[in-house]
Amino acid sequence: MDQSLGKKLTRRQFIKGAAAVTAAPLIMETLPFYGTLAHASGEADLVIAKNGSPSQLLQAAMTPLGGMGRFVKKGQRVVIKANIAWARTPEQACTNNPDLLFSLVKMCYEAGAKRVAVWDHTCDNYQFAFARSGLKEAGQKAGADVLSGHGRNVYKQVEIPRAKKLKTAEILRDVLETDVFINFPIPKQHFATELTLGLKNLMGIAWDMEIMHKIDLHQCIADINTLRKPDLVVVDAIRILTTNGPKGPGKTEDPNQVMVSTDIVSVDAYSVALFKNPKTGKPFKPEEVRFVKLASELGLGEIDLAKIRVKKVSAT
């Protein structure tokens, strides 16, 4: 299903990977245990990194997956769909962690990206959301363009052939045309859909988000994900919002984790367990969040975590 997974390891990639493995201990002060395990095409489908600073977590999580070089090739354009929807401060955990965004953009550039753009169609006024969340500053500091989908001219009307209900939508042109697409969600509690995860993060590439509520929210979330499969999903679970979602402010928790995967359904299926289901009092099961189930039914990824290779690493 994933094109890059099926590709054979080229000699160049092998040499690069080998060089990285050799060079990593020389560059870094402490030798992380995963360093020697680095593999150019990835040895796991879903990696969870714990303990460490945002940049360490991302580094640690990306290495077993094959490093950023597996996804971003030299001269490519990268689009990151971040969550900058609300005019909230980073501590309130309603938007992405600015340090993590900074590291992510930096990693893309280090892998040879020509240009990185961070997009979101904000819910609050984009100027306030960009300023208060600190994400515009962080993204620009790392050299990315932080862009907002407030103007209709940046969208393109497309058919969604595999969709069940949302047959057509106006989608950010950059997302459709870019070489590499990274989905960068933050998991949060959500009153209407129980949780907001990677799948739901893609609502922000559409011009008309409200219409999805009108048609059938869960199905539309699954439908819109059939359009462009993200090459990489980076889940920012450094701090998560557990009440009053998605806008908050509410109670927060600090799992201090970063999850990366190429499979958006499995990464969502994994991250639901960060939250407690108010009905059962136990952590959520993937099937209890309807859009995750619908997405797996559409064949967007593997919902059964037993069937994929999950790897947990420690960043320090």
Place this chain on the structure above:
Amino acid sequence: MIKTIPFLRRTAQVLSFLFLLYLVIKTAFPLEIKIPVDLYLRLDPFVAIISTLAHKGIIERMLPAFGVLLLVIIFGNFFCGWFCPMGAVIDFFDRLLFREKKRAKAFDDQPLRRFRYGVFIFSIIAGLMAFQVMYLLDPISLLTRTLIISFYPPAIYIFNHLVPQVQSLLPKNPFSILNIPLPVFKVNLFIFIFFMGILALGVIRKRFWCRYLCPLGTLFSITSRLRILKRSVTDDCTDCQKCVKECPVGAIPEKAPQNCRQQDCVSCFKCLECPPQAVSFNFGIPAWKTVDGVNLSRRYVLGSFAFGCVSALMIKTNPLQSESGLKNNRLVRPPGALPEEEFVAVCTGCGECLKVCPNNALQSTFLEAGLAGLYTPRLVSRIGYCEEFCNFCGRVCPTEAIRPLSIEEKRLIQIGVAHIDKNRCIAYDTEKICLVCNEQCSYHAIVGDEKKRPIVKEEKCTGCGICENKCPVDGESAIIVYSSGVQKKLKPENSNNKSG
């Protein structure tokens, strides 16, 4: 030296207009400019006097305007000719559109010159009682309003359509350039026509508006009678009539060019270009007396006065306006606005708050607020909502009709309350899960019941209108913000200790 004076004056006019334009453009997020963006309005003594009288108290922001009045007493009416941005626009269009030959022949303008004093008396009387006519005619307020409501949106429209065209000519840019959100204002055409009408008056006479209508000019005229810097003519005068012809405001009488109508002179110093160099300006003792004054008969003054009173009473007894009449509960005022009656008396309708509002939520009224509330700002949630962390409108209001509030104060002001129309709401009407309003609400004022249907908690609702704005129901929203009459202050609470 003398030759350069007209050039200097033109330059000052152009710079003054460009500076106003710059301030208007800077009236936007993030509003970090050091100079007050409403500077011109704060320097307008006509607005200062009226709003201070209407407000029945000192308005701090308007105090610099009285300094301008003092300068007029010293130098005469320098403002109209040198710095008035409206005068600059009128001068420009007079030059551009109406050549001297095409203009109507000279006529005795004595009755017309008297007219603006009539307008002045009428607008003061009517304004103090009810009707905001003087704000409609004040040149600074009129110009900013026109620029913001009628000219700014088309400029953005052109910009947004031109940029992609230019961009396509450039080497391929991998990412699209963002456009600016297009502002929309309902009364734009009406204001545009009014402005064009003023410019068209130039066909009758140069600066027709300034000479015969402008109330700010009238105020300066009255004040400049006390001027200290005066024109004097020596006996060298050959009666060549050059100054009479060239005076842009016709302040020099044809029959006696050694005199000067102090009330009309705009201190442009054009008459210094005198062939025998007989003209000079010197400081002298102020004297109220002037030549060829306006013949304001008692009948004329009383007539204007009565007309002002009657029209004010007409408005007071109009059902839109009178207290017994129907109150418009869709009329939501911006947070921090004075109580309704005082608000319409103090608001100049300058449009600064409309320009600065980041969500285009503030709209100019037409008749929704009654006749007295023409061009006052209201919140139209379906177009835009009141941004949670924004207090810009209060910060740019020159007359403090919208009081300046801190962000924290502003977040606790209730301007209205949202009500759900259960017949139209998706969640009540169908089985679907919608809850856009709950998701968007910044104040946790909308909660969901066990069937995931929204319920408004009135005690928390500020009336910001984000729910009405984002409601996915077609046309009129299924959740509507109604004005709560008087703006209330909500109880602060720790927002972190609640369950959603």
